[in-house]
Amino acid sequence: MDSFFIIVIIFLLLNIGLGLIRLWRGPSIADRLLTTQLFGTAGMAILMVMAGYLNDLTLLNVVITFNVLSIILVICLVQVWKKKKEKMP
Amino acid sequence: MDILIDILLALLSVYLAFRCMLAPKLSKAVFVFFAFGLTLALAWIRLGAVDVAIAEAAIASGFMGVLLLDSLRDFSLTFSKNHNVIEVKPNNSVEVKNRSELFPKIGLGIGLLLFLLISLEAVWNIPEGGGLTALAGSKISESGVEHPVTAVLLNYRAYDTWLEIGVILMGLLAIFAAGGIKQYRKAGITPSQDPILRQAILIFIPVLFLFGAFLLYFGKMGPGGAFQAAVMWGAIGILLHLGGWPVFTEIPRRLRLLMLTAGLGFFLFLGLIFMTTGGALFEYPPAYAGLLILMIETFGAVSIAAALTAIFAFLTK
Numbered sequence: 356m357d358s359f360f361i362i363v364i365i366f367l368l369l370n371i372g373l374g375l376i377r378l379w380r381g382p383s384i385a386d387r388l389l390t391t392q393l394f395g396t397a398g399m400a401i402l403m404v405m406a407g408y409l410n411d412l413t414l415l416n417v418v419i420t421f422n423v424l425s426i427i428l429v430i431c432l433v434q435v436w437k438k439k440k441e442k443m444p
Numbered sequence: 445m446d447i448l449i450d451i452l453l454a455l456l457s458v459y460l461a462f463r464c465m466l467a468p469k470l471s472k473a474v475f476v477f478f479a480f481g482l483t484l485a486l487a488w489i490r491l492g493a494v495d496v497a498i499a500e501a502a503i504a505s506g507f508m509g510v511l512l513l514d515s516l517r518d519f520s521l522t523f524s525k526n527h528n529v530i531e532v533k534p535n536n537s538v539e540v541k542n543r544s545e546l547f548p549k550i551g552l553g554i555g556l557l558l559f560l561l562i563s564l565e566a567v568w569n570i571p572e573g574g575g576l577t578a579l580a581g582s583k584i585s586e587s588g589v590e591h592p593v594t595a596v597l598l599n600y601r602a603y604d605t606w607l608e609i610g611v612i613l614m615g616l617l618a619i620f621a622a623g624g625i626k627q628y629r630k631a632g633i634t635p636s637q638d639p640i641l642r643q644a645i646l647i648f649i650p651v652l653f654l655f656g657a658f659l660l661y662f663g664k665m666g667p668g669g670a671f672q673a674a675v676m677w678g679a680i681g682i683l684l685h686l687g688g689w690p691v692f693t694e695i696p697r698r699l700r701l702l703m704l705t706a707g708l709g710f711f712l713f714l715g716l717i718f719m720t721t722g723g724a725l726f727e728y729p730p731a732y733a734g735l736l737i738l739m740i741e742t743f744g745a746v747s748i749a750a751a752l753t754a755i756f757a758f759l760t761k
Contacts, residue, residue, distance in 0.1 A: 361449060368452050371479070378475055379463075387475040395505075398482040405489060413666050414489060416659065417497050420672070421485075423652055424506030427679055427686075428478075430644060431510045434636075434686045435517045 360408040367401045388432050395425045450490055457483040474512045481505040494667035495593045498659070502675035507752060510682060514759060588733025590665040597669065598737045602726035606711045608671075609744050613708060616751045619758055635688040645687045652676050652683070660745055664734065670707075670741040674748035681753030692753045704754065707747030711740050 371394055378390040399418045406414035460480040467473035481504040488497040580596060587595035597605050636642065656676030663669035684691045692700065714736060715726040723729075728736045 361446070364449055365452060368449070368456065371482070372456065375460075375463075375479065378479065379472065384471055387471065391475055391478040394479050394482050398486060401486060402489065405486075411494070413494050414497075416662070416667060417485065417489065417494065417501055419655055420498050420501040420659075420676075421482075421505065423648065423655055423676070424502060424509075424679060426644065426648055427506060427682060428509050428513065430641065430683065430686050431513050434641075435513060 357408070360404055363404050364401055364408070367397050367404070370397050384432070384436075388429065392425060392429070395421055453483060453487050453490060457487055471516060474509075474516055477512065478505060478509055481508075495669065495672075498667055498672045502672050506679065507675055507682075510756065511759065514756070586730045586733070588728070588730065588735075588737050589663075591663065591667070593667070594663045594669055594737070598740060599728070599733060602711070602715065605744075606708070606715065606726065609707045609711065609748065612748055612751045613704065616704070616754055616758075619755060641687055645683050648683060649680050652680050656745070656749075660741055661738070663741060664738065670744040671748060673741075674745040674752065677745060677749035678752030678756075681749065682756045685753070685757050690757060692750070692757050700750070700754075703750040704747055707740075707744035710743040714740065 374390050374393050374397070378387055381387045381390060399421050402414050402418045402421075406412060406418075457480065460476055460483060464473050464476040464480055467476055481500060484504070485497045485500040488494075488500055580592060580600060583600075584590065584592060584595050587599040589595050589599070653676070656673040659668040659676060660670060660673035661668075663673075681692050695703075711726075714728070718727050718729070719725055
């Protein structure tokens with residue numbers, strides 16, 4: 356069972372590594388933002404698997420922290436972007 | 445098998461740190477920095493420091509992310525690829541490379557080298573038997589809390605934590621001093637009419653408040669505490685600002701100042717009041733320690749949250 360957890364964690368970590376390609380090339384800033392959201396989701400999944408693996412439920416607090424704060428990034432970017440467009444002719 | 449995860453995490457973090465510093469465009473650097481924060485949080489978990497992981501997730505990924513995204517707007521003229529992305533480049537002339545540029549580099553190099561030596565020394569000479577760990581662990585029942593990290597932060601070494609709250613206030617004062625306080629009272633933001641944004645804000649504010657309060661109280665028995673809770677509460681102010689309700693600038697000036705200084709002031713007041721009865725600075729009577737620590741953390745969280753909101757509100761013009 357332990358090796359199963361580890362394989363899942365490594366798979367999710369590799370997922371983050373693959374996402375880096377989009378982060379690096381991503382033509383627009385929205386692509387990059389969505390990649391960071393993907394990272395956040397993958398990171399939360401890793402943390403939840405680790406909570407099971409290490410048998411430590413306090414890790415779920417970190418998950419909720421990431422979760423509730425990720426929305427602010429999106430809202431901030433969209434608002435900033437909107438102001439930008441209003442300024443641009 | 446554990447070592448595989450650790451190696452992968454270590455490689456990923458160092459690679460991301462390099463990528464972040466060497467990124468050609470600011471927007472790339474900002475987003476790579478988010479990914480770096482995430483891997484750092486995972487690394488802290490692997491090291492067993494859940495408190496630091498929450499702080500990393502809240503401050504580095506959440507609050508810093510918002511500030512960086514916001515400053516990105518000021519440094520790049522356009523966001524989308526359709527327009528040419530123009531970024532501010534330092535255009536000091538290259539040919540005038542005289543000694544005045546060499547000296548700071550040498551100074552920085554020597555400073556970093558010394559820092560490296562000091563940290564190597566600290567890692568090399570870990571005292572036998574874990575130093576003060578056993579002593580700190582044996583006194584937890586007298587500290588008023590059950591979680592060792594909170595006991596160290598708010599009881600044994602309360603002086604450090606008090607100064608940390610002060611550092612955040614100093615940061616805010618520095619921003620005011622650099623930008624002029626008049627800029628702060630800028631009117632003209634109108635509440636957003638976007639229904640999605642309004643609903644998102646209405647849904648997330650109670651969640652943020654509740655989770656912040658939970659983290660604050662949970663600090664007594666597990667990872668959590670004032671700083672993490674403060675980011676959650678500060679996020680409420682930031683969300684309201686983004687939605688066009690500048691709450692923080694609209695509350696009366698006296699109340700605003702009181703909110704900003706309550707944490708620092710109350711902490712110092714308690715620290716001094718027990719000095720008059722013969723105790724040391726920041727010494728609490730063991731019988732009330734738990735309650736006093738919770739009060740200090742609540743006031744501290746309110747003023748840190750206010751300071752974070754103020755920083756964001758000030759920088760977003």
